[in-house]
Amino acid sequence: MPSPVQVVTAGVDTQDDRLEVETVGWGPGMETWSLDYHVIQGCPSDPAVWEQLDQILLAPMQTEDGRTLRVAATCIDTGGHYTDVVHRFCGMRNRRRVWAIQGGNFGTSDTGSLSGLRPCRRLSSSNHASTTSGPTSRRTLWHA
Numbered sequence: 001m002p003s004p005v006q007v008v009t010a011g012v013d014t015q016d017d018r019l020e021v022e023t024v025g026w027g028p029g030m031e032t033w034s035l036d037y038h039v040i041q042g043c044p045s046d047p048a049v050w051e052q053l054d055q056i057l058l059a060p061m062q063t064e065d066g067r068t069l070r071v072a073a074t075c076i077d078t079g080g081h082y083t084d085v086v087h088r089f090c091g092m093r094n095r096r097r098v099w100a101i102q103g104g105n106f107g108t109s110d111t112g113s114l115s116g117l118r119p120c121r122r123l124s125s126s127n128h129a130s131t132t133s134g135p136t137s138r139r140t141l142w143h144a
Helices: 047-058 083-091 125-131
Strands: 007-015 018-026 032-041 071-077 098-101
Touching: 007 047, 018 047, 032 047, 047 071, 047 083, 071 083, 083 098
Parallel strands: 007 071, 071 098
Antiparallel strands: 007 018, 018 032
16 A cells, blocks of 8 residues: 555445445545455345455555554445445444445436345346446545
């Protein structure tokens, strides 16, 4: 990780068949670096998926100048079919600054459904990219 990084955050997109996690390094003047991107395959109702996310969020990271940093704050998208699961995960990790947020696909009118849980969908590789929004969605983190 670049030496100027002072703080690391993570953003998590919740899909029906996976979690997508981006870690971002923040430096002076709000300069940012995308440090890593993980796709955790599996239904978000499966505790193993959240255990893998916890491993990513708790892992120490080394800067080029030898400092060790950890994820200081995480925002997890509550949109979609696993809102309750996300809130439970975040609620148990609030002290670690793991927060549930309402994500969105800016520029589209599709905000997703928040009505109850649905079984996992298994998507084939041929229709995967065309049926999910994945890494193109954006998140905004407001600073107080």
